[in-house]
Amino acid sequence: MAAKAFFKFFLFFFRILLKGIRNQRSFHRKGNSHGPLHQLQRCHSSLVPMCKLEELSQQTLVCDVEGALLKSNSTFPYFMLVAFEGGGILRAFLLLVFYPLLCFVSEEMALKVMVFVSFCGIKEEDFRVGRSVLHKFFLEDVSLESFEVLMRAGRRVGVSGLPRVMVETFLKEYLKVEVVVGRELKMVCGYYVGLMEDERIMMKDGFDLEAVFGDEKTSCDVVGIGSFNNSIIDHHLFSQCKELYRVTETDKRNCHSLPSKNYPRPLIFHDGRLAFIPTPLATLAMFMWVPFGFLLAIFRVLVALSLPYMIALPILSFTGLKLRLKKPNSSPSVSTSNLKKSRGTLYACNHRTLLDPLYLSVALNKPLTAVTYSLSRVSELLAPIKTVRLTRNREEDREMMDKKLRQGDLVICPEGTTCREAFLLRFSPLFVELSDEIVPVAMRTHVSMFHGTTAGGLKCLDPLFFLMNPFPAYEVELLETVVKESDEKSSIDLANFVQGQIGGALGFECTRLTRKDKYLMLAGNEGVVSADTRPQKEVKSEKIRDEILRS
Structure with missing residues (x-):
């Protein structure tokens, strides 16, 4: 009897665990879907009505990266990439061990745990996963419908609940986003300690679009795209939006992947060992x-x-x-x-x-x-x-x-x-x-x-x-x-x-x-180890990256 009861308990626990893994939650606290925000306007071919798309070229678009731009609801694979490529196989295994627990805690707490396991102890100067690895996987996860809306905007602002170092290169260099707003990581003596700034500070931070773009009309012509179940929608930038369109789960399930031929800039170089999406x-x-x-x-x-x-x-x-x-x-x-x-x-x-x-x-x-x-x-x-x-x-x-x-x-x-x-x-x-x-x-x-x-x-x-x-x-x-x-x-x-x-x-x-271009973009050197000239080559890598991406 005891063995039978234990088997039933084990089967019940396994079903709960499997359900959590299949859902692959996005690890963001659900935001309030009510308030002084416009309701999502639906259409067959895009997130924004066709009559509004023509006006976007004269407007500023504030986009929720995880909620509206990316197809997947899970951010776990991106932290696994950081852990594996930036910290090694043992750190990646530790993050995988924590995953069952992440399914049973609050989404903000799950995000903090993933950030701590993935970033704690990594030197800021040596962190290149955001520049050399993540952009490939982000591009493969972009929704074609959201991308088309984003490209029509005159000015683009990306708002993310992820650490800024993870998404900045992807958004700025490959999607032509002018401003990226994300969580900042705390550092001690040049090393990440695995902690982020308080979410409330990020939501209430007085980020001024007029000061960034130098245009008084910016605050009057701001359109936002967000999600119904993402707390990033509470960011103060979305409160400045004249109109706000929200993406539903049905929209995400029906969206298409962005073909590589439609990338604003071709994906030529990327690094990392993993050849699959680490779900x-x-x-x-x-x-x-x-x-x-x-x-x-x-x-x-x-x-x-x-x-x-x-x-x-x-x-x-x-x-x-x-x-x-x-x-x-x-x-x-x-x-x-x-x-x-x-x-x-x-x-x-x-x-x-x-x-x-x-x-x-x-x-x-x-x-x-x-x-x-x-x-x-x-x-x-x-x-x-x-x-x-x-x-x-x-x-x-x-x-x-x-x-x-x-x-x-x-x-x-x-x-x-x-x-x-x-x-x-x-x-x-x-x-x-x-x-x-x-x-x-x-x-x-x-x-x-x-x-x-x-x-x-x-x-x-x-x-x-x-x-x-x-x-x-x-x-x-x-x-x-x-x-x-x-x-x-x-x-x-x-x-x-x-x-x-x-x-x-x-x-x-x-x-x-050339070979030099590749190594300057991905590794910050010319492919030849030379410690005494490394700082100079780091500066050159930024210049050569800009030249390559412009071409």
């Missing part, structure tokens, strides 16, 4: 997978290092690794001129992970020498193929690559760094000066749990994280050989042509951005 259930699945995934990655590495390709390939395929090779109708071969000169074949590929040269070598079933701009000592020691580190001195690098090309086949990634999105960085023209024939190679990768690249983390762990994915996939496509027929084309034009060939095969957009 509570998805995060739990990740932690259950990590021990097995780590052992599986070690096994995959040992098989690749110790066995010949022909034997290792079936075993690795059985463990979940996928490799697909696509060749052109006429297979690339070494020309007669190259045979006379006893030179190898030069392969130029786009850069997705550090494993690009290795997968190409396995796909072709022949040894290659990989030329890299930056490679950790650990990866260099464990690499099953020859690797050569560039010195960044043009003449020395050219002589070294020419020497290696005379000894055998050579593979180079002219971008100089990886890019996760459907964009190609500028190709360095040095490689086209080494050979009269170049074989372009288009690389595609797919991961479901962890990214195998990083700008601000430990690069020696990149292959490990890639191999920890349940089913990491690579597609290697050999393109038609590019032959340098004459010297009429400059090396820059030929490099751009090769970039265009690879971009066309992948469906990627070619850019003029």
Whole structure:
């Protein structure tokens, strides 16, 4: 009887817990839906009636970020990203352990707990998750209908109940929001202590729109978009609104995601290890997978290092690794001129992970020498193929690559760094000066749990994280050989042509951005560790970010 009673109690508790997890509450105290505010005006295609949309270009729009702009009602995934990417796996596990308790406390208390666990002890100077990680996930959660209303406004003000450091980059740099109002975090000696300013102070703070925009008419032409169940609607800025439109839960369920082609500014660079939205259930699945995934990655590495390709390939395929090779109708071969000169074949590929040269070598079933701009000592020691580190001195690098090309086949990634999105960085023209024939190679990768690249983390762990994915996939496509027929084309034009060939095969957009641009945006450095010049590079990173985003 005792066992039966215990089982019933356990089943009852489990049902309550599962219901709380499925609901994924937004962790904001419900606001009062009554008061001197206008009722939501409904229409079929947008949040604001069409007759009002035309007037927005002359008005200031105050937008509730979590309640109206984002589709999801849960802010837990964003704090999990801060905890995992900014604090490490142990901090992320601690936040997950607290999640069941968060479902049974007040929403303001739940928010305070998540902020404390995620931010406590993190140095303000080193916190880059808001700039390099969160904006991607925020953009994927934006409602298309709310976005269209936001873009029609003449001036935009974003009001959020989250810490300002989490949402400021996303709103200002990617949604063109002029003013961001959010919770401020308290600091001691440059470190976050995990505490926020009092919510009542934020609600009553005398924020003057006229002083910010320098226009006396601003306060007269203010329109707001909020939510029925979000306490941020009580912010004093919404009390200044001439009209206020409220988003219901039905509106949120029926809204559409913002397509990437509609982003005001393209999402080219982002960092972080997690390749999925870390909802509570998805995060739990990740932690259950990590021990097995780590052992599986070690096994995959040992098989690749110790066995010949022909034997290792079936075993690795059985463990979940996928490799697909696509060749052109006429297979690339070494020309007669190259045979006379006893030179190898030069392969130029786009850069997705550090494993690009290795997968190409396995796909072709022949040894290659990989030329890299930056490679950790650990990866260099464990690499099953020859690797050569560039010195960044043009003449020395050219002589070294020419020497290696005379000894055998050579593979180079002219971008100089990886890019996760459907964009190609500028190709360095040095490689086209080494050979009269170049074989372009288009690389595609797919991961479901962890990214195998990083700008601000430990690069020696990149292959490990890639191999920890349940089913990491690579597609290697050999393109038609590019032959340098004459010297009429400059090396820059030929490099751009090769970039265009690879971009066309992948469906990627070619850019003029470089490795330096990426690291200045994501890590605040140029990709080379140099402690004595770091403050100067931090200043440069802000300038280069503005230049890139404007372009």
